[in-house]
Structure formats: C-alpha cells, structure tokens
Amino acid sequence: MADELEYKSTIKSRPFLFRETKKAAELINKGLKEFEIKNKAKNDNIFQVNTETRRSEIASTVMRRLKALDDFLIDKLANGEIDTSKQIVVYAIMKTDRLFFEFMYEVFREKILLRDFTLQDKDFNIFFDRKKEQSERVASWDDYTFYKLKQVYIRILFEAGFIKNQKNDREITRPIVEEDVAYHLKEIGDTKYLNALTGEM
Numbered sequence: 700m701a702d703e704l705e706y707k708s709t710i711k712s713r714p715f716l717f718r719e720t721k722k723a724a725e726l727i728n729k730g731l732k733e734f735e736i737k738n739k740a741k742n743d744n745i746f747q748v749n750t751e752t753r754r755s756e757i758a759s760t761v762m763r764r765l766k767a768l769d770d771f772l773i774d775k776l777a778n779g780e781i782d783t784s785k786q787i788v789v790y791a792i793m794k795t796d797r798l799f800f801e802f803m804y805e806v807f808r809e810k811i812l813l814r815d816f817t818l819q820d821k822d823f824n825i826f827f828d829r830k831k832e833q834s835e836r837v838a839s840w841d842d843y844t845f846y847k848l849k850q851v852y853i854r855i856l857f858e859a860g861f862i863k864n865q866k867n868d869r870e871i872t873r874p875i876v877e878e879d880v881a882y883h884l885k886e887i888g889d890t891k892y893l894n895a896l897t898g899e900m
Contacts (some may be wrong), residue, residue, distance in 0.1 A: 701800035706836050711847035713760040715858045719746045720788050723761045724777040767794035785859045803895040811898020818869040823849045
C-alpha cells in the first residue's frame with residue numbers, strides 16, 4: 700500500500716498520536732463508526748486538544764491510519780500489551796506514509812541487519828538526499844521540511860520505544876513482535892512491513 704502512495708510531508712504536524720489512536724481503536728471495538736468518532740473528537744474533545752481545527756485534524760489522521768488495519772490488528776491495538784500496541788501504530792503510519800515506510804525499511808531495518816545500533820544525523824541526511832534524487836516532489840521541499848521530518852521520525856521512534864534517546868547517537872532497541880502478530884502480518888502479505896520493524900531479511 701505505502702509504495703503506491705505519493706510522497707508527502709504532512710506527518711511533520713501529525714506525529715505518533717499513540718494515545719489518540721488507541722482511544723479511537725477502543726471506540727471502533729465498541730461499534731462506533733468513523734463519523735461518530737469524528738463527532739466525539741469535535742464535540743466531546745476526546746483527544747483533549749484546544750482548537751476545533753486541531754481536533755478535526757487529529758481525528759482525520761487517526762481514522763486514516765486505523766483504516767489501514769484489519770479487525771485483528773485493531774483489537775490488538777486496543778487491548779494488547781503496550782509494546783505491541785505501539786508497534787501496530789508504527790505499522791499503521793508506515794501503511795499510510797510512503798516516505799516514513801521507506802525510511803523504516805531502508806534505514807532502520809538496514810541498521811539492525813548490519814548490527815549498527817546507532818541512528819545518527821547523517822543517516823537521515825543520506826536518506827533524504829537519496830529521496831531527493833529519486834523524486835522531483837521530494838526535491839521540491841525546503842530544508843525546514845526535512846528538519847521537521849527528521850524531528851518527527853525521531854520522536855515517533857522514541858515514543859514507540861524503538862530508540863532509547865532523541866539526541867546525537869540514538870541507540871536502537873530492536874522491537875520484539877508478538878508471535879501471533881508476526882504470523883498475521885505474514886498471512887496478509889505484509890512481511891516487508893514486519894521486516895521494517897524487526898530488521899529481518
């Protein structure tokens with residue numbers, strides 16, 4: 700799915716949103732529809748943000764990510780162990796953001812494969828430079844966009860527990876995916892997303 704998407708940089712204002720995504724998954728499990736969850740976000744402020752614009756933006760982002768999940772993964776996100784829930788949110792971001800998926804697959808996965816467990820500033824710079832060469836769209840973005848993307852990627856990885864710190868040489872913690880989740884991702888044809896998480900071939 701991700702490799703069919705256009706490159707975009709909207710993630711820079713829509714980071715991990717773990718608590719919000721888990722909350723929405725719990726509501727889906729209770730039988731609420733997308734429009735009902737969006738209404739609750741707008742009228743009841745279930746995501747606890749100040750402006751109506753931000754409420755709508757978060758609700759749209761969260762629901763878009765949740766649409767990339769099937770019932771099994773939504774249930775795991777809502778009711779599973781916290782590490783598993785966080786991994787599923789990262790998976791949902793990868794499914795809906797091509798550039799982030801490619802970063803996870805081409806940089807994060809490669810780091811684990813090569814047993815190089817530090818994520819450095821140069822790793823981001825090399826990745827973004829390569830994407831600029833491959834895509835006119837990415838090449839058209841300004842330096843500030845790449846600065847913000849790097850910040851958000853680091854924040855997502857840190858909040859997901861995939862790196863231990865956010866500054867300088869960031870130590871990678873290889874995610875351990877639950878056996879039934881790993882099996883499910885393989886069964887639905889998403890082995891490459893699983894590999895992006897775990898650093899496998």
